[in-house]
Amino acid sequence: MEDVAREAGVSRALVSLVFRGQPHVSERRRTAVLEAADRLGYRLNAAASSLASRQSRIIGLVVNDLSNPYLVAGTEALQERAESVGRRLILGLAKRDAEHEQAAIETLLQHRPDALILAGTVLPKAVLTRFGRQVPTLVMGRIVRDASVDCIAIDDARGAELVVEHLAGLGHSRILHVDGGGGAGAAPRRTGYRKTMTRLGLAEHIDVMAGDFTEQAGANAARQLLDRDVLPTAVFAADDLVALGVLDVFRGAGVAVPEDVSVVGFDDSTIARLQAISLTSVSQPVLHMSSLAIDAVLARLEDPTAGYRAVVVPPQLVIRGSSGTPRPATA
Amino acid sequence: MEDVAREAGVSRALVSLVFRGQPHVSERRRTAVLEAADRLGYRLNAAASSLASRQSRIIGLVVNDLSNPYLVAGTEALQERAESVGRRLILGLAKRDAEHEQAAIETLLQHRPDALILAGTVLPKAVLTRFGRQVPTLVMGRIVRDASVDCIAIDDARGAELVVEHLAGLGHSRILHVDGGGGAGAAPRRTGYRKTMTRLGLAEHIDVMAGDFTEQAGANAARQLLDRDVLPTAVFAADDLVALGVLDVFRGAGVAVPEDVSVVGFDDSTIARLQAISLTSVSQPVLHMSSLAIDAVLARLEDPTAGYRAVVVPPQLVIRGSSGTPRPATA
DNA sequence: CTGAAAGCGCTTACAG
DNA sequence: CTGAAAGCGCTTACAG
Numbered sequence: 054m055e056d057v058a059r060e061a062g063v064s065r066a067l068v069s070l071v072f073r074g075q076p077h078v079s080e081r082r083r084t085a086v087l088e089a090a091d092r093l094g095y096r097l098n099a100a101a102s103s104l105a106s107r108q109s110r111i112i113g114l115v116v117n118d119l120s121n122p123y124l125v126a127g128t129e130a131l132q133e134r135a136e137s138v139g140r141r142l143i144l145g146l147a148k149r150d151a152e153h154e155q156a157a158i159e160t161l162l163q164h165r166p167d168a169l170i171l172a173g174t175v176l177p178k179a180v181l182t183r184f185g186r187q188v189p190t191l192v193m194g195r196i197v198r199d200a201s202v203d204c205i206a207i208d209d210a211r212g213a214e215l216v217v218e219h220l221a222g223l224g225h226s227r228i229l230h231v232d233g234g235g236g237a238g239a240a241p242r243r244t245g246y247r248k249t250m251t252r253l254g255l256a257e258h259i260d261v262m263a264g265d266f267t268e269q270a271g272a273n274a275a276r277q278l279l280d281r282d283v284l285p286t287a288v289f290a291a292d293d294l295v296a297l298g299v300l301d302v303f304r305g306a307g308v309a310v311p312e313d314v315s316v317v318g319f320d321d322s323t324i325a326r327l328q329a330i331s332l333t334s335v336s337q338p339v340l341h342m343s344s345l346a347i348d349a350v351l352a353r354l355e356d357p358t359a360g361y362r363a364v365v366v367p368p369q370l371v372i373r374g375s376s377g378t379p380r381p382a383t384a
Numbered sequence: 385m386e387d388v389a390r391e392a393g394v395s396r397a398l399v400s401l402v403f404r405g406q407p408h409v410s411e412r413r414r415t416a417v418l419e420a421a422d423r424l425g426y427r428l429n430a431a432a433s434s435l436a437s438r439q440s441r442i443i444g445l446v447v448n449d450l451s452n453p454y455l456v457a458g459t460e461a462l463q464e465r466a467e468s469v470g471r472r473l474i475l476g477l478a479k480r481d482a483e484h485e486q487a488a489i490e491t492l493l494q495h496r497p498d499a500l501i502l503a504g505t506v507l508p509k510a511v512l513t514r515f516g517r518q519v520p521t522l523v524m525g526r527i528v529r530d531a532s533v534d535c536i537a538i539d540d541a542r543g544a545e546l547v548v549e550h551l552a553g554l555g556h557s558r559i560l561h562v563d564g565g566g567g568a569g570a571a572p573r574r575t576g577y578r579k580t581m582t583r584l585g586l587a588e589h590i591d592v593m594a595g596d597f598t599e600q601a602g603a604n605a606a607r608q609l610l611d612r613d614v615l616p617t618a619v620f621a622a623d624d625l626v627a628l629g630v631l632d633v634f635r636g637a638g639v640a641v642p643e644d645v646s647v648v649g650f651d652d653s654t655i656a657r658l659q660a661i662s663l664t665s666v667s668q669p670v671l672h673m674s675s676l677a678i679d680a681v682l683a684r685l686e687d688p689t690a691g692y693r694a695v696v697v698p699p700q701l702v703i704r705g706s707s708g709t710p711r712p713a714t715a
Numbered sequence: 716c717t718g719a720a721a722g723c724g725c726t727t728a729c730a731g
Numbered sequence: 732c733t734g735a736a737a738g739c740g741c742t743t744a745c746a747g
Contacts, residue, residue, distance in 0.1 A: 054724070064733045069726065082732085094518075099494040100440065101724035103431040104739045111474075119460045120654075122453070129450045132477045141491065144475050146463045160472065163430040187425075301659040323451075328632040329660040385740070395717045400742065413716085432740035435723045 054095070061089035072097050103165065112350065113166035113188075115145040115157055117173035117237070121266065121294060123320040123337065124172055127193070130343035131170065138351060140167070149175050149236060149266065158184060168350045173237040189353045193346055195237040196363050203349050204363040205342055209238040212335040212368035213245030216289050216317050219333070219370055221253050223378045225287040225315065228258060231274040231299065233291030234265035242291055242319065260285065264295055271298025279306050284314055286379035293318040293325045296332055300375070311377035321371050331374035342366055385426070392420035403428050434496065443681065444497035444519075446476040446488055448504035448568070452597060452625060454651040454668065455503055458524070461674035462501065469682060471498070480506050480567060480597065489515060499681045504568040504597075520684045524677055526568040527694050534680050535694040536673055540569040543666040543699035544576030547620050547648050550664070550701055552584050554709045556618040556646065559589060562605040562630065564622030565596035573622055573650065591616065595626055602629025610637055615645055617710040624649035624656045627663055631706070642708035652702050662705035673697055 058065045063082055070078050071086040089095075103109040112135055116124050132142050143164055145157035154176055158169065168189040174181065178197055184190050185201030192204045213230075220228050230246045233239030243261060250259045262277065264270035271290055275298065278284055290296035296318030303310055310316050318325055321336035345364055353359065389396045394413055401409050402417040420426075434440040443466055447455050463473050474495055476488035485507055489500065499520040505512065509528055515521050516532030523535045544561075551559050561577045564570030574592060581590045593608065595601035602621055606629065609615055621627035627649030634641055641647050649656055652667035676695055684690065 066726090066733070070732095073726085077732085079732085096490075097494050098435070098496060098724050100431040100434040100496060101739090102726075104429070104435055104741085105724075105726035107726090107739075109431065119456060125450060125456050129477060132475060136477075136491075141495070142475050144463060144473050146460060146467075159427070160467075163428050164472070165429060165431060297658070304659055324655075324658075327628070327655075327658075327661070328635055330658070397717070397719095397742090401716095404742085408716085410716085429740050432723090433742075435725085436740075436742035438723075438742090 056093055057086065057090050057095045060093060061085040109165045109167055110140050111143050111164055111166045112140050113145060113158070113161040113164065113169045114142045115147060115154060115161065115169070115171050115174070117147045117149050117154060117175060118266065119146055121173075121292070121320075121322070122324055123293065123322040123339065126323065126339045127172055127343055130340050131172075131346060134344050134347040138347060140347075147175075149173070151175050151177070151180075155180060162188065167354055170346060170350065175235055175237065189350065189357065191346055191350055191353070193342065196241075196365065200361040203353060203361065205346050205349060205366070206238060206364075207335075207337045207342070207366045207368045209241035209368075210245030210248070212319060212370075213242045213289070214249045215335060215368060215370040216319075217246055217249040217253065217255075219372065220287045220289065220315060220317065220376065221255065223287075223315070223376065225379050226255050226258050227260075227285040228255065228287045228289060229260040229262065229278070229285040230289045231262045231264045231271060231291055231295050233295070234263060234270075236266045236291070239266070239291055246289060258285075264291055266292050266294055268294045268298040268301070271295035271300075272302045273298070275299040275302035275306075279308075284308070287315040287317070287376070289317050291319060293320045293322045293332060293334055296334070296375075297324060297330070300330065300332070310375050312380065315376040315379070317376055325371070325373070333373045333376040334371055336369045336371050338366060338369075387424055388417065388421050388426045391424060392416045440496045440498055441471050442474050442495055442497045443471050443678075444476060444489070444492035444495065444500045445473045446478060446485060446492065446500070446502050446505070448478045448480050448485060448506060449597065450477055452504075452623070452651075453653040453655055454624065454670065457654065457670045458503055458674055461671050462503075462677060465675050465678040469678060471678075478506075480504070482506050482508070482511075486511060493519065498685055501677060501681065506566055506568065520681065520688065522677055522681055522684070524568075524673065527572075527696065531692040534684060534692065536677050536680060536697070537569060537695075538666075538668045538673070538697045538699045540572035540699075541576030541579070543650060543701075544573045544620070545580045546666060546699060546701040547650075548577055548580040548584065548586075550703065551618045551620065551646060551648065551707065552586065554618075554646070554707065556710050557586050557589050558591075558616040559586065559618045559620060560591040560593065560609070560616035561620045562593045562595045562602060562622055562626050564626070565594060565601075567597045567622070570597070570622055577620060589616075595622055597623050597625055599625045599629040599632070602626035602631075603633045604629070606630040606633035606637075610639075615639070618646040618648070618707070621647065621649050624651045624653045624663060624665055627665070627706075628655060628661070631661065631663070641706050643711065646707040646710070648707055656702070656704070664704045664707040665702055667700045667702050669697060669700075 145161045147154035172193045190202040196204045262274045318334040321334040325332035325334040476492045478485035503524045521533045527535045593605045649665040652665040656663035656665040
């Protein structure tokens with residue numbers, strides 16, 4: 054920086070101002086500085102800036118389960134939005150395992166991120182609170198009722214409601230749910246399913262199988278179903294991966310979808326959209342949510358004392374080929 | 385750190401030693417320091433370490449096109465391996481566009497990564513050389529003959545050879561290739577196709593359509609094919625996404641796969657493995673390659689003056705349902 | 716192992 | 732705008 058100042062014939066302080074994009078610098082000197090920097094191949098040292106300014110301009114992102122295409126899309130969108138506001142993402146990966154996730158966060162914090170975004174976190178509320186008190190934290194995909202973290206998620210219960218209403222509207226009554234276990238959003242989806250079944254007079258058909266957000270869980274559930282005397286006419290899977298597992302096993306066993314059984318997923322991930330899969334699914338507007346997430350982080354940085362904020366985004370059902378009317382005969 | 389030293393009753397220097405995991409510290413003092421740090425909620429400041437030690441322990445990863453499941457798997461594997469050797473990934477995303485990619489690298493370099501990994505780079509050799517001279521750089525998915533960057537890739541030409549041999553072995557002769565344009569590895573795949581066709585006496589059937597590594601490109605190619613008088617009996621797509629685009633359009637047009645046309649992809653991504661897709665594809669051992677990549681980076685850091693290294697990993701063909709014998713009638 | 720010192724490359728605040 | 736100074740939180744090297 055010293056060298057750049059000399060080369061451009063200005064003071065060190067001015068160089069710093071230019072690189073931070075401060076307004077009160079004359080155009081002449083600004084270009085002189087930038088050209089000098091270019092000639093010398095100078096590049097701001099982010100570590101030094103971070104240390105001196107107490108701002109890292111880094112956002113720590115912890116993604117649970119990058120094998121989920123839905124979270125991949127979210128990561129991509131977050132990265133783009135973060136970049137557009139001059140922040141860089143530093144990545145932590147976890148696999149829906151609280152211990153790993155916590156460890157990932159701990160090391161991320163060594164880089165003193167300005168904020169933390171936790172996508173699909175499986176951490177208990179108490180732990181989230183603790184992190185939230187150390188650094189501005191945003192939880193994506195789950196609503197945590199706690200003043201120390203901001204949240205953004207779709208209305209999972211409403212999503213489940215849309216699914217059950219859709220299936221019931223087609224004439225289904227034996228609608229089974231394979232749930233997402235302790236995953237982010239799994240609980241409200243389960244509750245939404247139960248409530249809507251009850252509201253529609255289908256309480257006696259409520260049937261929940263335990264799962265998690267993996268293809269494996271869906272496959273397991275489907276195999277267990279095949280052992281039963283009678284199949285449900287529709288399966289509502291906790292997410293698209295679960296639905297995929299169900300579809301694969303059904304396909305292998307000669308169960309026709311949607312003729313024998315309708316299958317519905319959740320997330321509207323890239324997988325659901327494949328023509329060969331064509332899965333009816335609840336859409337989460339990833340781009341929109343990612344944009345809101347970065348906005349929320351910036352707002353929080355500007356006003357750290359602002360109140361708790363939770364944004365709930367409405368879901369939308371995307372109907373594709375995997376759901377249809379039940380066979381009249383099987384009723 | 386001062387406080388931790390006081391709390392543990394040791395010197396600041398000792399605290400630093402403990403946190404850097406240095407060996408010559410007595411067990412007693414080590415635990416005393418760690419416990420004191422825990423009590424005070426102390427965490428090493430990565431920016432300060434980076435500045436003082438001239439080592440960031442950060443690896444900059446630039447991924448072209450996170451919409452490609454193959455590159456996602458690679459990212460995940462790299463992250464895991466990097467973590468196991470105490471490094472953190474800082475992410476840059478590009479979309480097979482040289483300008484964006486270069487800009488992403490520039491800002492990554494502000495964080496002074498110990499090394500740079502470029503996955504699926506589309507940058508011209510001259511630019512790669514320039515970066516390679518500034519920071520240890522590893523190119524994944526493409527072999528660049530340049531002493532300033534290390535490379536790791538599968539043998540793309542051999543992969544193409546395996547595909548053509550497989551299809552020819554099934555009895556195909558009219559084997560068309562939809563290529564990957566300027567994408568990493570596209571050129572050797574194209575060449576491998578041409579050479580093998582020639583070697584097998586099928587030179588007159590060589591037929592290359594221009595594409596890139598997207599579903600869209602595959603769909604476009606398939607649509608053009610449908611306008612022709614006669615379809616090829618097999619399509620070798622530059623990667624799985626291209627193959628997916630081909631499959632979707634064929635499916636929509638009532639072209640049966642593999643009965644009417646066999647389709648083969650490249651990457652053996654998660655998509656190829658889906659039962660509903662069941663795409664014959666060339667497998668790139670992502671986990672293995674990611675592991676080699678981190679090893680190569682570490683080796684380079686230990687010995688910056690070592691010679692140019694390029695590792696070529698052998699590919700493997702995974703045969704699934706999308707390829708079969710050609711219809712006898714159509715010959 | 717300790718203790719004191721210098722320095723990494725910036726930002727910040729201030730007098731001019 | 733300049734110029735000089737202090738400081739961010741570490742690491743490094745060194746004498747003891």
